[in-house]
Amino acid sequence: MDNLIKKTSASRLSWLSATLMAVMLSQQAFASEPEKTMTKNMAGHSVHDEAAWWKEAVVYQVYPRSFNDTNGDGVGDLNGITEKLDYLKTLGVNVIWLSPHFDSPNVDNGYDIRDYHKVMKEFGTMADFDRLMVEVKKRNMRLIIDLVVNHTSDEHQWFVESRKSKDNLYRDFYIWRDGRNGKAPNNYPSFFGGSAWKQDPQTGQYYLHYFASKQPDLNWENPKVRQAVYDIMRFWLDKGVSGFRMDVIPFISKQPGLPDLPAAALARPEYVFANGPHIHQYLQEMNHEVLSHYDTMTVGEAFGVTPEQAKKFTDPQRHELNMLFNFDLVRMDRDGWRKTDWTLPQLKATYAKIDKGSGENGWNTSFLSNHDNPRAVSHFGDDSPRWREASARALATMMLTQRATPFIYQGDELGMTNYPFKRVEDFEDVEIRGQWQDLVVSGKVPAQEYLQNVRQTSRDNARTPMQWNSEANGGFTTGKPWLAVNPDYVQINAAAQQQEPGSVYNYYRRLIALRSQTPPLIYGKFKDIDPANEKVFAYTRTLGEQRYLVVINFSEQPLKYSLPQGIVINALVLDSGGGHGAEEGATQLDLQPWQASIYRL
Ligand code: NOJ
Ligand code: CA
Numbered sequence: 001m002d003n004l005i006k007k008t009s010a011s012r013l014s015w016l017s018a019t020l021m022a023v024m025l026s027q028q029a030f031a032s033e034p035e036k037t038m039t040k041n042m043a044g045h046s047v048h049d050e051a052a053w054w055k056e057a058v059v060y061q062v063y064p065r066s067f068n069d070t071n072g073d074g075v076g077d078l079n080g081i082t083e084k085l086d087y088l089k090t091l092g093v094n095v096i097w098l099s100p101h102f103d104s105p106n107v108d109n110g111y112d113i114r115d116y117h118k119v120m121k122e123f124g125t126m127a128d129f130d131r132l133m134v135e136v137k138k139r140n141m142r143l144i145i146d147l148v149v150n151h152t153s154d155e156h157q158w159f160v161e162s163r164k165s166k167d168n169l170y171r172d173f174y175i176w177r178d179g180r181n182g183k184a185p186n187n188y189p190s191f192f193g194g195s196a197w198k199q200d201p202q203t204g205q206y207y208l209h210y211f212a213s214k215q216p217d218l219n220w221e222n223p224k225v226r227q228a229v230y231d232i233m234r235f236w237l238d239k240g241v242s243g244f245r246m247d248v249i250p251f252i253s254k255q256p257g258l259p260d261l262p263a264a265a266l267a268r269p270e271y272v273f274a275n276g277p278h279i280h281q282y283l284q285e286m287n288h289e290v291l292s293h294y295d296t297m298t299v300g301e302a303f304g305v306t307p308e309q310a311k312k313f314t315d316p317q318r319h320e321l322n323m324l325f326n327f328d329l330v331r332m333d334r335d336g337w338r339k340t341d342w343t344l345p346q347l348k349a350t351y352a353k354i355d356k357g358s359g360e361n362g363w364n365t366s367f368l369s370n371h372d373n374p375r376a377v378s379h380f381g382d383d384s385p386r387w388r389e390a391s392a393r394a395l396a397t398m399m400l401t402q403r404a405t406p407f408i409y410q411g412d413e414l415g416m417t418n419y420p421f422k423r424v425e426d427f428e429d430v431e432i433r434g435q436w437q438d439l440v441v442s443g444k445v446p447a448q449e450y451l452q453n454v455r456q457t458s459r460d461n462a463r464t465p466m467q468w469n470s471e472a473n474g475g476f477t478t479g480k481p482w483l484a485v486n487p488d489y490v491q492i493n494a495a496a497q498q499q500e501p502g503s504v505y506n507y508y509r510r511l512i513a514l515r516s517q518t519p520p521l522i523y524g525k526f527k528d529i530d531p532a533n534e535k536v537f538a539y540t541r542t543l544g545e546q547r548y549l550v551v552i553n554f555s556e557q558p559l560k561y562s563l564p565q566g567i568v569i570n571a572l573v574l575d576s577g578g579g580h581g582a583e584e585g586a587t588q589l590d591l592q593p594w595q596a597s598i599y600r601l
Helices: 004-012 012-031 078-083 083-093 128-139 157-162 223-240 279-289 307-314 344-359 376-380 389-402 430-439 447-457 494-499 504-517 520-521
Strands: 061-064 094-097 115-121 143-146 198-199 206-208 243-246 295-303 324-325 405-409 525-528 536-543 544-554 559-560 571-575 588-591 595-601
Touching: 078 083, 078 128, 115 128, 115 223, 128 143, 128 157, 143 223, 143 295, 223 279, 279 307, 295 544, 307 324, 307 344, 344 525, 344 536, 376 389, 389 504, 389 544, 389 588, 389 595, 430 447, 494 504, 504 520, 504 571, 520 536, 520 544, 544 559, 544 588
Parallel strands: 061 094, 061 405, 094 143, 143 243, 243 295, 295 324
Antiparallel strands: 198 206, 525 536, 536 544, 544 595, 559 588, 571 595
């Protein structure tokens, strides 16, 4: 502990001067906006933009717990990732995002960190991490890690100290308040059910936790907290990681005085939590102190940030983050845990809005799933045996041809599906457990209604183990998997798909290769050419003289599709059905159900 205290207070002075520098630098940056130049991209092509490796990257998210278990304890591990690097290399991805691998009591599967300098023992050792790093680099790939610093675990040494007394040196590392009339200090709800405040018996005060009560929020107003985070970042960057996915990063700046949420904001508190007054100051400071000294890629998980607000985070002139995860698309058919409907024009409008935001002011991400959302094919496609593969290929085409860095969630390259949950006991997730208590046990929502919705919306859908082959447990483990393997592993698994030329996996490979070699599909301007069409998503990607057309049939019927005026086919580049596509000069297309094609115009 002594060391911890010395380290943080000694850095106070350097923090002050760094902050002053950061302010001066950001003023300078705003004074004159350099014009966009032609630069060479990674493959040596000229592009009308600022080229960057992280714009050209295709990222693959590994949720380590569910990826590959090498020691039979039922939990995936770092050695399991190292073992599968050749699989990822063959797929064509070049950056891996690793969900948290740090020491954790695992209340929220590692998003509750006890020690940022240690590897979670279930996942292996620091030596395993170092070996993974070496093997990643050997293959010319990069690794980015999860930076979870809105909160820690309550078992983190800082919180263990903080809760001891009101005058503990670490008290101000967290957010403590007196109660109000014997209750919580304000009406903030926790995302995992109940109040976002918990009273601690040692001092009688309450601490803030936006997530589980075992995930207390850090107090970013305290410069020592910020310096401690920067030290953690340097530690991992010095180990060779190439950047960070930053967990709920806009939430780090809290609302001054922590007033009650207005009633209208209670159901969507993220829009208040994400808009604290100091967020941009903190990110600029972080950039100046740490990120600007390394060649990094940064992606902020921006729950509660609108595409309009996103520009401020990603505008390169502001020196904050490279890109954000915007949730308007993956949550467009959600009302909290409830599933609602969506339409294709709504999806298209959302893409257009996201592209208009950071697409014009920085850079975007493209993703259809992650460890917090249902499986892409079950969500936006059709996971029935008849259409699963065709719709997974169609979605892959859409996901990988946006003006954004694509993030593939593990297993989506196989078209893995949602899990057939039956009872509440089938779920592991802390979110489901909390909501069950809060909503069902309390009698507010009937059990069947709740289950029927979360069967489609639950995070556990994406967290079931990777399906490697048709052996027991899909080849994920020789032991008992921590979460049941989806029984469809017999039909849907990597080994089978690697053999089969027309598989979802092999289509992903072709698509990734095409994207990597085609600058307009990375940097080109995006234009939806038929926004109101309820069945077909058709858009162009234009870079200088080069123009590409992507056409996707989102229906289960064959369709004749007349191209809008002025759009004439030159050549087919890739087709999801292995079909021939339209001939040169065609202005009308015959689309098969869920067919997706990429044409040069
Ligand atoms: C977002 C993460 O993706 C999610 O899994 C986690 O529960 C919360 N942040 C809290 O860290
Ligand atoms: Ca293991």
